[in-house]
Amino acid sequence: MPAQLRRLLPLILLAAAWPALAAGSDVIGENLLWLALIIIAARLFAPLVQRIGFPAVLGELLLGVLLGNLSLLGIHFFDSIAADPIIRFMAELGVIILLLQIGLETRLGDLVSVGVRASLVGCVGIIVPFSLGAFVVGPMLLPGLDFNAYLFLGATLSATSVGITGRVFRDLGKLKMPEAQIVLGAAVIDDVLGLVILAVVSSLVQAGSVSVGQVSWIIAEAVLFLGGSIAIGRAIAPRLLAWASRLDSSHSMLFSLVLVAGLFMAWLAHAIGLAPIIGAFAAGLLFEPVFLRHFETPKLVQEVEPLLPAAVNPETQQKIRDVLAKHTSHQHEHMIEPIGYFFVPVFFVLTGMQVDLTALADPKVVAVALGVTLAAVVGKLVAGFAAGRGKNPWLVGWGMVPRGEVGLIFAMVGKQLGVMNESMFSVIVIMVILTTLITPPVLTVLLRRAGGRSSAVNPENR
Amino acid sequence: MPAQLRRLLPLILLAAAWPALAAGSDVIGENLLWLALIIIAARLFAPLVQRIGFPAVLGELLLGVLLGNLSLLGIHFFDSIAADPIIRFMAELGVIILLLQIGLETRLGDLVSVGVRASLVGCVGIIVPFSLGAFVVGPMLLPGLDFNAYLFLGATLSATSVGITGRVFRDLGKLKMPEAQIVLGAAVIDDVLGLVILAVVSSLVQAGSVSVGQVSWIIAEAVLFLGGSIAIGRAIAPRLLAWASRLDSSHSMLFSLVLVAGLFMAWLAHAIGLAPIIGAFAAGLLFEPVFLRHFETPKLVQEVEPLLPAAVNPETQQKIRDVLAKHTSHQHEHMIEPIGYFFVPVFFVLTGMQVDLTALADPKVVAVALGVTLAAVVGKLVAGFAAGRGKNPWLVGWGMVPRGEVGLIFAMVGKQLGVMNESMFSVIVIMVILTTLITPPVLTVLLRRAGGRSSAVNPENR
Numbered sequence: 001m002p003a004q005l006r007r008l009l010p011l012i013l014l015a016a017a018w019p020a021l022a023a024g025s026d027v028i029g030e031n032l033l034w035l036a037l038i039i040i041a042a043r044l045f046a047p048l049v050q051r052i053g054f055p056a057v058l059g060e061l062l063l064g065v066l067l068g069n070l071s072l073l074g075i076h077f078f079d080s081i082a083a084d085p086i087i088r089f090m091a092e093l094g095v096i097i098l099l100l101q102i103g104l105e106t107r108l109g110d111l112v113s114v115g116v117r118a119s120l121v122g123c124v125g126i127i128v129p130f131s132l133g134a135f136v137v138g139p140m141l142l143p144g145l146d147f148n149a150y151l152f153l154g155a156t157l158s159a160t161s162v163g164i165t166g167r168v169f170r171d172l173g174k175l176k177m178p179e180a181q182i183v184l185g186a187a188v189i190d191d192v193l194g195l196v197i198l199a200v201v202s203s204l205v206q207a208g209s210v211s212v213g214q215v216s217w218i219i220a221e222a223v224l225f226l227g228g229s230i231a232i233g234r235a236i237a238p239r240l241l242a243w244a245s246r247l248d249s250s251h252s253m254l255f256s257l258v259l260v261a262g263l264f265m266a267w268l269a270h271a272i273g274l275a276p277i278i279g280a281f282a283a284g285l286l287f288e289p290v291f292l293r294h295f296e297t298p299k300l301v302q303e304v305e306p307l308l309p310a311a312v313n314p315e316t317q318q319k320i321r322d323v324l325a326k327h328t329s330h331q332h333e334h335m336i337e338p339i340g341y342f343f344v345p346v347f348f349v350l351t352g353m354q355v356d357l358t359a360l361a362d363p364k365v366v367a368v369a370l371g372v373t374l375a376a377v378v379g380k381l382v383a384g385f386a387a388g389r390g391k392n393p394w395l396v397g398w399g400m401v402p403r404g405e406v407g408l409i410f411a412m413v414g415k416q417l418g419v420m421n422e423s424m425f426s427v428i429v430i431m432v433i434l435t436t437l438i439t440p441p442v443l444t445v446l447l448r449r450a451g452g453r454s455s456a457v458n459p460e461n462r
Numbered sequence: 463m464p465a466q467l468r469r470l471l472p473l474i475l476l477a478a479a480w481p482a483l484a485a486g487s488d489v490i491g492e493n494l495l496w497l498a499l500i501i502i503a504a505r506l507f508a509p510l511v512q513r514i515g516f517p518a519v520l521g522e523l524l525l526g527v528l529l530g531n532l533s534l535l536g537i538h539f540f541d542s543i544a545a546d547p548i549i550r551f552m553a554e555l556g557v558i559i560l561l562l563q564i565g566l567e568t569r570l571g572d573l574v575s576v577g578v579r580a581s582l583v584g585c586v587g588i589i590v591p592f593s594l595g596a597f598v599v600g601p602m603l604l605p606g607l608d609f610n611a612y613l614f615l616g617a618t619l620s621a622t623s624v625g626i627t628g629r630v631f632r633d634l635g636k637l638k639m640p641e642a643q644i645v646l647g648a649a650v651i652d653d654v655l656g657l658v659i660l661a662v663v664s665s666l667v668q669a670g671s672v673s674v675g676q677v678s679w680i681i682a683e684a685v686l687f688l689g690g691s692i693a694i695g696r697a698i699a700p701r702l703l704a705w706a707s708r709l710d711s712s713h714s715m716l717f718s719l720v721l722v723a724g725l726f727m728a729w730l731a732h733a734i735g736l737a738p739i740i741g742a743f744a745a746g747l748l749f750e751p752v753f754l755r756h757f758e759t760p761k762l763v764q765e766v767e768p769l770l771p772a773a774v775n776p777e778t779q780q781k782i783r784d785v786l787a788k789h790t791s792h793q794h795e796h797m798i799e800p801i802g803y804f805f806v807p808v809f810f811v812l813t814g815m816q817v818d819l820t821a822l823a824d825p826k827v828v829a830v831a832l833g834v835t836l837a838a839v840v841g842k843l844v845a846g847f848a849a850g851r852g853k854n855p856w857l858v859g860w861g862m863v864p865r866g867e868v869g870l871i872f873a874m875v876g877k878q879l880g881v882m883n884e885s886m887f888s889v890i891v892i893m894v895i896l897t898t899l900i901t902p903p904v905l906t907v908l909l910r911r912a913g914g915r916s917s918a919v920n921p922e923n924r
Binding site for chain 1: 491498509709769782799
């Protein structure tokens with residue numbers, strides 16, 4: 001083939017393929033295209049957002065807002081994505097996987113043993129924003145709505161995103177600071193309390209009327225499910241894992257068990273009337289590193305280990321072992337990450353697509369959003385002062401400000417239950433975006449003032 | 463809480479949750495349960511099958527056959543799975559992911575540089591079984607059917623499963639034998655030729671009538687798509703990957719790019735009328751290790767590397783580097799494996815569920831299946847004698863016998879196109895199961911006779 005023809009070949013082929021590119025129509029084909037577009041767009045958008053100092057989740061949300069509002073410019077190519085049942089299931093799977101991941105990264109021991117301070121900060125950080133939302137900002141700024149709507153607003157304001165919070169400190173290289181430890185402990189507690197609040201509020205809304213008996217039953221159900229499934233799960237898990245490892249002790253078996261536990265408990269939670277994500281989170285708590293000792297370490301570790309004793313000096317040998325051990329024990333926390341890369345962006349892009357920018361045309365909605373955001377920030381800053389002497393209260397308070405995916409999940413549930421109207425949903429998404437946007441630069445400034453060891457942003461942020 | 467009550471708690475909770483377990487009804491909930499059940503059942507079934515010397519895929523198929531025929535025993539719990547559009551999409555995604563993996567594990571250079579012998583074995587191993595199926599066994603054993611059906615039978619018999627073939631030799635620890643190398647080379651060639659044959663036969667069936675012009679166009683389209691997409695892809699890939707790595711050089715970015723390439727090219731192939739799996743396979747061929755040098759090595763490698771020069775003797779240092787390098791360069795081949803663990807079993811279980819055991823009640827179907835299986839074995843054994851002097855022809859021939867997932871994909875396509883009736887589909891699935899079942903024990907015996915270095919089954923088989 002002459003060189004010129006060979007150079008033209010790609011163009012000729014592209015031209016030949018073009019009608020197909022424009023035409024392809026049936027469902028399986030289109031969904032493959034949607035998934036590819038959502039994943040790659042989110043992937044390329046995220047680093048742009050990260051480069052100017054913001055977490056990747058913001059890029060996915062903004063991308064969703066963009067795609068969801070292209071119809072304002074007359075482009076209707078993306079309108080059918082949000083309504084497609086297969087894509088919606090993928091998004092649901094995405095948020096289930098995310099909460100399973102958060103559960104895996106949470107030690108049940110930490111939930112029990114984090115000091116009085118973290119619990120205090122966590123509780124104040126739930127009560128103050130919830131009260132501000134449900135009893136002050138809600139009725140003041142959004143008068144005439146159902147009381148359930150104010151409850152949901154309060155629940156949304158009480159949320160703290162372990163994911164975002166942890167990543168902000170990690171991105172700034174400050175995970176080991178005492179303030180960061182308190183924030184993480186409090187965020188873990190808030191995550192569980194927030195999930196209970198979500199279950200209580202959701203069930204209140206679905207049950208219609210409210211009685212002390214019902215509230216008690218809902219709380220009991222949520223506590224029984226979380227406590228019970230964790231108690232049963234952790235009683236069964238070691239034996240079940242030991243038995244499964246005798247069948248097949250490969251890493252992929254463990255992977256499947258983690259995934260199946262998440263899917264099964266998400267279904268179970270859903271079946272008894274709780275949010276599937278609560279089940280997924282509880283499933284993540286079942287897998288303690290100590291339960292997993294029967295499973296093979298990854299092959300790289302297996303192959304490097306025998307090389308060490310022969311020729312390495314004891315100090316370096318130990319260092320290499322430490323690195324290997326660290327990666328092995330944390331392995332199960334990261335093992336479902338690839339599934340997350342696949343599905344989680346689908347959830348956040350679809351969530352962004354729910355934001356109706358025409359709501360911003362209403363100055364009242366914008367004013368309300370700013371007021372709600374103010375309450376969201378103030379509520380968490382108050383909690384910072386529960387951190388005790390010797391701690392920087394502003395650092396702790398601001399560390400808890402980002403609502404991230406948890407706030408959005410609450411908003412989505414509220415919308416699905418019909419409690420929130422379009423403009424209230426938009427108000428909350430704007431609040432989530434703003435709290436997630438404001439925090440990284442504020443924390444950077446606060447850490448510099450506090451004489452932090454390094455003010456450089458850690459590039460290792462994903 | 464007293465100890466006895468604490469011991470009873472799990473039972474009480476399980477009893478309380480039971481109505482929900484039996485009731486849970488809506489679509490998202492049920493699909494979560496189906497996915498969990500399919501994945502865990504396949505996972506627990508596979509090691510049982512592997513323990514008696516068979517590949518995991520066989521366990522997934524047999525599980526599917528079991529679940530799909532429970533209705534014969536009056537259990538209709540699983541009947542709705544196979545018809546559910548979301549589960550079907552997951553299965554479709556599973557086979558796309560599998561072919562993307564096979565593409566990633568195939569070097570384009572190998573397709574070009576494997577010797578004359580492998581090509582000869584591959585071609586004979588295509589032509590003889592295809593001719594046997596389409597012109598001898600088909601018309602003889604299944605008289606009165608459409609010629610298209612015979613063509614599909616021939617195509618199915620010509621398939622060789624790179625996955626199964628590679629895994630059989632790997633499970634037996636014989637991947638480095640010259641016979642194994644020839645089989646792998648021939649299987650890679652057969653895989654591509656088989657995909658072209660599938661495209662040609664599928665398009666022939668869909669186009670209705672057959673003319674030389676049409677056949678030429680279909681062949682040209684398949685060759686143009688495969689050749690063209692690979693030519694364009696490999697011309698663009700290095701620059702695109704370098705550009706993407708400047709945005710974000712993390713491992714997860716590379717993962718997303720691989721996945722998106724697979725989804726996008728599967729859609730493109732589908733849109734121009736080819737099977738999505740052909741696009742996914744072609745996408746896998748685009749990612750050569752050399753294109754990926756801009757992307758970060760995994761963190762473990764990054765952390766171990768600086769520890770080496772200080773204190774390790776040069777020889778061990780090199781050994782550890784080799785282990786790290788091997789794992790780094792092969793990393794991208796395995797990076798989408800977790801997605802595979804999730805979706806691939808869904809495909810094979812669903813495929814097994816398509817097998818109608820009532821077809822076995824017909825002695826004629828059983829007789830036909832045995833005849834077809836004989837042709838399937840004989841056709842590939844003939845190819846073994848093209849391996850040349852000094853090679854064990856029986857070892858090469860038997861190495862190519864398993865049809866595995868490729869044969870099943872062909873059968874599924876044939877069924878979807880309406881070319882194959884129920885009993886012909888069952889015949890082919892029985893043939894695939896038998897060829898996959900017979901091969902491992904036969905190869906083990908042949909290797910022992912040939913004085914193989916070790917006859918123990920390698921447990922590192924997944």
